[in-house]
Amino acid sequence: MAQERGTAARLTLVLGGARSGKSAHAEGLIEALPGPWRYVATAQGYDEEMRARIALHRARRSGPWETVDAPRDLAGALAAVPPGRPVLVDCLTLWLTNAMLAGADLAAETDALVAACAEAAGPLVLVSNEVGLGIVPDNALARRFRDEAGRLHQRLAAVADRVVLMVAGLPLAVKGEGPGAARATGEGR
Template structure:
């Protein structure tokens, strides 16, 4: 990852996105910052969060940022490698909080562009399935797709994960 300062990792559920992102960051000198966007709304999510935390070494500093993602990126010391996991949950949180998604995405893009140091963004690709049946789900799919396109254009590297295998897209 020496030349790529912004990496976007996309893929389906349980495709190995997070583990691949962690590996990219851990190949760099620590300490590392893990910006987590998940909220533990139920036992299943609490278990997923615990699994993610358990596999990370103590060299990781975890910052919880379910909504204020751009601010968390900006507050991370310059040069420190960052993993954001995941944009899909962050966008869900923003939409459910009825915040301005356009402004939030613009803030995120600015924070990434202004970052002095490597950053890896993990996101679920949600545009490969059937058209969702309800308006909120369709809006989410569209917002995520637009965000991914804008980040991919800005990224130095884009990786698509399939069955634990990284496919270099850009």
């Protein structure tokens, strides 16, 4: 994807379904900026399949990437970023899962995350799974997760400069414009 080097929204939220291209797109947005870049990972490799996914993500990144694992304290990881450093967080729905399974106060954690994003001293790209487009889940935990993810996305989209929805590898601008956010009408492609 062609992007203008050195141009970025301060806060970009990249949403999409499984294998929609959201992580690769977000990496491209960050790599269009001068490095070094920080990758804040929320995944935990509890099984072989997840460890393979994590390894695939790491192998895809080249250049001056620094990875910080933050499966739970995402607000703290963002607060620790040096001023001006471009940051990619992948992904918010894994962070939400970790918080829910830990029995965390989701309202307080979300407030802290939104505040940390608002205070970020450099370009910040957040990746998350859009899980609210499918059928209603058949159990209470899954329905709560879907609802909490939707609320989290709404809070972050409200403060984001740019929101991109990835569909079949194509970035669709939902809010804002700029590199990597093609209009849904197909303009700019």
